[in-house]
Amino acid sequence: MCLSTTSGLAQVATPDVLANDVPADSVTEAQLSGLAAVIAANRADIAKPSRQTIGPVIDQIAAEGEDAAAFLTAWEARELGQRESDGAIFKLDRQGDVYALFNPITGEPSGTAPRSDINEIKPNSGVRGLINSALVEFQLNAADPTIRAAALDSLERNSDASQLAPLRASLEQEEDPALLARKQRIERLLTIRFGETAQARVDAINDMGADLSLDLRAALNPITSTTTRAFKGAPTGNIARTLTPGQDIDQTQAYQLLIDAGLQPARLTAADLRRTLEDNISDGQVGGIPVFQLDDPDKRIAAYRALVAQGQAQAAATDADIADRLSGYSFAEIYADPDADVTTAAAMALKTIDMKVAAMQAADLGLDAISLASIYFLAAIGLAITFGVMGVINMAHGEFITMGAYTGYVVQLYITDYTASIIVALPLAFAITFIAGVAMERLVIRHLYKRPLETLLATFGISIALQQLFKNIFGTQARPLTSPSWLDGQWALNDVVSISYIRIAIFVLALIFLALFLYVMKKTRLGLEVRAVTQNPSMAASMGINPDRINMLTFGLGSGIAGIAGVAIGLFAKVTSELGSDYIVQSFMTVVVGGVGNIWGTLAGASLIGVLQKGIEFFNPSNTLAAQTYMILFIIIFIQFRPRGIIALKGRAAGD
Structure with missing residues (x-):
C-alpha cells in the first residue's frame, strides 16, 4: 500500500521519526514504525471497519503496547476522522466549521482542516465491542484505580473468553484489596463460562459455593439449560433426562420434534386432506373410492393413502400414524454444555443456591x-x-x-x-x-x-x-x-x-x-x-x-x-x-x-x-x-x- 508524503502522514509517525528532524512532507511509509506503521498499513480498514474482518487489525494495534490504549479509546469513542486529501487519520475536535486535528497516538496538535475534508470514523456497536475488549487489557493494569474499576464494570456487563487471560495476568499486579477481590470474583465467573478444561470450570464452581449473587446464577443457568431433541436410536450428548412419549412429553410434541429434525413428514391436517381429495376427484372416485363414501373418516384416509401410493399426493402423517411413527425414535433433554462433570457441578450448585x-x-x-x-x-x-x-x-x-x-x-x-x-x-x-x-x-x-x-x-x-x-x-x-x-x-x-x-x-x-x-x-x-x-x-x-x-x-x-x-x-x-x-x-x-x-x-x-x-x-x-x-x-x-x-x-x- 502506497502512503502519501503529505504533512498528514506526520500524524501517524512515531515520536522517534519526528525526533530525527525528518521533514513532515518527506515522511514515507517505510520510515514509520511501531503503532504508526500499523495504523498506516490498515487505515482503510480502520476508516470503514467491519466486525467480520477488523479483529486481526485490532489485535495488531493492541500488540503495540501502552501507546495503543489512547488510539483504541479514541476509536471506540468515535473521536477519529480521516482526511480525504491524503488519507491520514487524526483525533478530532469539532470547532465550528473546522476540525482541530490531533495526533491519534500522542495527542499533539496537528493543525486544522475544513469539515468538507474530514470523514468521521464511526464504528458500529459490534466493532466497538471488539475495541472495548482489546482495551480491557490496558485498563486492567492502568495506574488510575478508577480506570481499573471501570474495566471491571465493563467485564461484568460484557465479557468473552479472550478477556480471561489478561484478567488473570492483572491479578498479581493489583495492589488495591477491594479491586483485587473483584478481579478474583470475576475471574472465577469467567472461568466457569470459558475455562480451558472441565476440571478448571468445576473447581471455579466449587470455589464460588452457594453465593446468592445474581451474576453467579447468570453464569450457571446457561450451563444447565436444556433443549428437547429427537434421536434415531439411542440419544447422544450430555443427557439431562430421557423422555417417554405420552408420559414425559405429549405425543404430538414428540412428533413435531421428528418433523423439525427432518426424520418424519409433516402431519396431515384436515384442510390439507380435504384439498388433496378434492384436487384428485376423477370419474366420481378418489383413489379408487367413490366420492359418496368419503363421509366416512376411514374411507377418506384410505383414499389419501391410495393417492400417496400412486404418487398423486405427498406423504404426510395422519393422527392415527403418529404413535406408530414414534417407535424407533428416542427423545431426551440435552444440556447446552457438552461436559457432564460441569453440568453436574452446576446443577448441584444451583440446587444449593435455590435452597439458600x-x-x-x-x-x-x-x-x-x-x-x-x-x-x-x-x-x-x-x-x-x-x-x-x-x-x-x-x-x-x-x-x-x-x-x-x-x-x-x-x-x-x-x-x-x-x-x-x-x-x-x-x-x-x-x-x-x-x-x-x-x-x-x-x-x-x-x-x-x-x-x-x-x-x-x-x-x-x-x-x-x-x-x-x-x-x-x-x-x-x-x-x-x-x-x-x-x-x-x-x-x-x-x-x-x-x-x-x-x-x-x-x-x-x-x-x-x-x-x-x-x-x-x-x-x-x-x-x-x-x-x-x-x-x-x-x-x-x-x-x-x-x-x-x-x-x-x-x-x-x-x-x-x-x-x-x-x-x-x-x-x-x-x-x-x-x-x-x-x-x-x-x-x-x-x-x-x-x-x-x-x-x-x-x-x-x-x-x-x-x-x-x-x-x-x-x-x-x-x-x-x-x-x-x-x-x-x-x-x-x-x-x-x-x-x-x-x-x-x-x-x-x-x-x-
Missing part, C-alpha cells in the same frame, strides 16, 4: 412482616391508650396521624435541612396533636363516657370534619414529606434480603416508644395514677386522684403519639387527607386482637397482623386488597375463639 434463596426469601418476608408490624404498632400505640385504657372508641385517631404528617410537611417548608426538620417536626407534631386531643376530650369526649355508640358517632363526625379541613387547607394532592439523605436507600444483606433505612428507622422509633410507654406507666406518678383509674376509678378518686384530669392527659398523650406516628409514616407514604383512614382499621384490629388496654398485647397484635398480612401477600402478591380481606376474615374468626385478645387485661378496659 428459599431460606433468604423467608428471612426477607420476616423482615417485611416486622417492618409492617412496627408501622401498625406505631399507628396503634396511641389508640391503645385512648381505647385500651379509657374505653373510648376514637374514630378520629387516623386524623391525628394525618395531622402529624401535615405538621412535618409544614415544618419542611420553613426548614430546608431535612434532618433538622424531622428533629423539629417530631416534638412539634406531638405538641399540636396533644393539644388537639385535649381539646377534643374536654369539648366532646368527657360528655360521652360510658356511651360508646354516641362516642363512636361523634368521633366519626369529627373525623369527616377534619378530613375536609385538611383538604381545604392543603388541597387534595399528595404533599411531600422528604426523609433525610441518610435514610435513603436500603440495607441489603445480599441480592435477596433487603430493607429500606426508613423502615429500620420506624422500627427503632417503635421500640423507643415502647420503652417510653413502659417507663411512664411503671416509673412515673402519671403512670401510677393512670393504672389506678383504669382498674378502679372510684377507689382512685377516694385516694385523691382526679379521674377527669387523668382521662384528659391520657387522651392527649394517645393523640400526641399518633401525631409522631404520622410524621414517621409520612416519610414513606403519600401525605393526603386520607392518610389516617388507611391505618385506622389496622390500628383497631391491632388493639383488639392484642388485648385491650395492654401495651404488650398491642405489640403482639401488631406482630400477628403484620406477619399474617405479609404471609397472605406472599401467596397472592398481585392482589393486596384480597390479602387484607382474608386477614380481616381471619381476625373475625380469631375473636370468636379469643374475644379478649392475645393478652387479656382485667379492669375497666376489659369490661370488668
Whole structure:
C-alpha cells in the first residue's frame, strides 16, 4: 500500500521519526514504525471497519503496547476522522466549521482542516465491542484505580473468553484489596463460562459455593439449560433426562420434534386432506373410492393413502400414524454444555443456591412482616391508650396521624435541612396533636363516657370534619414529606434480603416508644395514677386522684403519639387527607386482637397482623386488597375463639 508524503502522514509517525528532524512532507511509509506503521498499513480498514474482518487489525494495534490504549479509546469513542486529501487519520475536535486535528497516538496538535475534508470514523456497536475488549487489557493494569474499576464494570456487563487471560495476568499486579477481590470474583465467573478444561470450570464452581449473587446464577443457568431433541436410536450428548412419549412429553410434541429434525413428514391436517381429495376427484372416485363414501373418516384416509401410493399426493402423517411413527425414535433433554462433570457441578450448585434463596426469601418476608408490624404498632400505640385504657372508641385517631404528617410537611417548608426538620417536626407534631386531643376530650369526649355508640358517632363526625379541613387547607394532592439523605436507600444483606433505612428507622422509633410507654406507666406518678383509674376509678378518686384530669392527659398523650406516628409514616407514604383512614382499621384490629388496654398485647397484635398480612401477600402478591380481606376474615374468626385478645387485661378496659 502506497502512503502519501503529505504533512498528514506526520500524524501517524512515531515520536522517534519526528525526533530525527525528518521533514513532515518527506515522511514515507517505510520510515514509520511501531503503532504508526500499523495504523498506516490498515487505515482503510480502520476508516470503514467491519466486525467480520477488523479483529486481526485490532489485535495488531493492541500488540503495540501502552501507546495503543489512547488510539483504541479514541476509536471506540468515535473521536477519529480521516482526511480525504491524503488519507491520514487524526483525533478530532469539532470547532465550528473546522476540525482541530490531533495526533491519534500522542495527542499533539496537528493543525486544522475544513469539515468538507474530514470523514468521521464511526464504528458500529459490534466493532466497538471488539475495541472495548482489546482495551480491557490496558485498563486492567492502568495506574488510575478508577480506570481499573471501570474495566471491571465493563467485564461484568460484557465479557468473552479472550478477556480471561489478561484478567488473570492483572491479578498479581493489583495492589488495591477491594479491586483485587473483584478481579478474583470475576475471574472465577469467567472461568466457569470459558475455562480451558472441565476440571478448571468445576473447581471455579466449587470455589464460588452457594453465593446468592445474581451474576453467579447468570453464569450457571446457561450451563444447565436444556433443549428437547429427537434421536434415531439411542440419544447422544450430555443427557439431562430421557423422555417417554405420552408420559414425559405429549405425543404430538414428540412428533413435531421428528418433523423439525427432518426424520418424519409433516402431519396431515384436515384442510390439507380435504384439498388433496378434492384436487384428485376423477370419474366420481378418489383413489379408487367413490366420492359418496368419503363421509366416512376411514374411507377418506384410505383414499389419501391410495393417492400417496400412486404418487398423486405427498406423504404426510395422519393422527392415527403418529404413535406408530414414534417407535424407533428416542427423545431426551440435552444440556447446552457438552461436559457432564460441569453440568453436574452446576446443577448441584444451583440446587444449593435455590435452597439458600428459599431460606433468604423467608428471612426477607420476616423482615417485611416486622417492618409492617412496627408501622401498625406505631399507628396503634396511641389508640391503645385512648381505647385500651379509657374505653373510648376514637374514630378520629387516623386524623391525628394525618395531622402529624401535615405538621412535618409544614415544618419542611420553613426548614430546608431535612434532618433538622424531622428533629423539629417530631416534638412539634406531638405538641399540636396533644393539644388537639385535649381539646377534643374536654369539648366532646368527657360528655360521652360510658356511651360508646354516641362516642363512636361523634368521633366519626369529627373525623369527616377534619378530613375536609385538611383538604381545604392543603388541597387534595399528595404533599411531600422528604426523609433525610441518610435514610435513603436500603440495607441489603445480599441480592435477596433487603430493607429500606426508613423502615429500620420506624422500627427503632417503635421500640423507643415502647420503652417510653413502659417507663411512664411503671416509673412515673402519671403512670401510677393512670393504672389506678383504669382498674378502679372510684377507689382512685377516694385516694385523691382526679379521674377527669387523668382521662384528659391520657387522651392527649394517645393523640400526641399518633401525631409522631404520622410524621414517621409520612416519610414513606403519600401525605393526603386520607392518610389516617388507611391505618385506622389496622390500628383497631391491632388493639383488639392484642388485648385491650395492654401495651404488650398491642405489640403482639401488631406482630400477628403484620406477619399474617405479609404471609397472605406472599401467596397472592398481585392482589393486596384480597390479602387484607382474608386477614380481616381471619381476625373475625380469631375473636370468636379469643374475644379478649392475645393478652387479656382485667379492669375497666376489659369490661370488668
